[in-house]
Amino acid sequence: MRMRTVIVYKSLHHGNTKKIAEAMADACNADLVQLDERKNPGLQGYDLVGLGSGIYQSRHHPSLVAFAKKAHFSEGARAFLFSTAGIPALAGLWHRPLRGALAQQGIPIAGELCLPGYDTYAIFGLVGGINRGRPGDRELARAREFASSMVTAQGAGAQSYTSER
Ligand SMILES: Cc1cc2nc3c(=O)[nH]c(=O)nc-3n(C[C@H](O)[C@H](O)[C@H](O)COP(=O)(O)O)c2cc1C
Numbered sequence: 001m002r003m004r005t006v007i008v009y010k011s012l013h014h015g016n017t018k019k020i021a022e023a024m025a026d027a028c029n030a031d032l033v034q035l036d037e038r039k040n041p042g043l044q045g046y047d048l049v050g051l052g053s054g055i056y057q058s059r060h061h062p063s064l065v066a067f068a069k070k071a072h073f074s075e076g077a078r079a080f081l082f083s084t085a086g087i088p089a090l091a092g093l094w095h096r097p098l099r100g101a102l103a104q105q106g107i108p109i110a111g112e113l114c115l116p117g118y119d120t121y122a123i124f125g126l127v128g129g130i131n132r133g134r135p136g137d138r139e140l141a142r143a144r145e146f147a148s149s150m151v152t153a154q155g156a157g158a159q160s161y162t163s164e165r
Contacts, residue, residue, distance in 0.1 A: 005030035016117030024147035052082035084117030
């Protein structure tokens with residue numbers, strides 16, 4: 001039976017995560033939903049749920065973390081986490097709150113990916129931003145590869161990525 005996948009994302013700063021989410025959805029034939037707090041998406045019937053956003057003040061967007069805490073996942077569903085960040089090397093830290101929300105719900109995490117995104121926040125804006133032009137082709141290819149691997153991965157933790165290879 002075909003695995004049903006949905007990707008729920010939030011992208012506010014430069015649309016960086018939106019580009020990644022679109023590439024992932026295309027690669028694994030997933031439904032794609034932009035999170036809107038006024039109308040939470042239903043997760044019933046989905047075997048695999050991708051959750052991603054930019055990293056804002058050291059974590060995913062609070063609305064995404066809140067959504068993960070209270071969403072009704074299907075029986076046996078798995079999740080994967082992704083993000084774009086100014087400093088993707090610290091993804092292990094940035095992903096902690098969202099990881100915790102899924103742990104509370106007992107949802108296994110099949111894998112994680114954090115990619116560099118153009119960042120003009122605060123002091124970085126004064127110097128023209130960091131990660132200019134990213135995500136670019138390289139990051140989009142990586143996102144596609146990752147999403148495809150999530151669909152074929154068996155069980156929790158079969159694939160685990162943080163940051164770039
Ligand atoms: C308010 C704000 C706070 C941010 N805080 C962090 C941070 O704590 N760590 C980090 O690595 N990047 C941080 N960034 C950079 C963003 O994570 C990065 O630009 C990301 O690609 C934005 O994704 P988006 O365009 O999908 O919103 C921050 C950006 C903004 C606007």
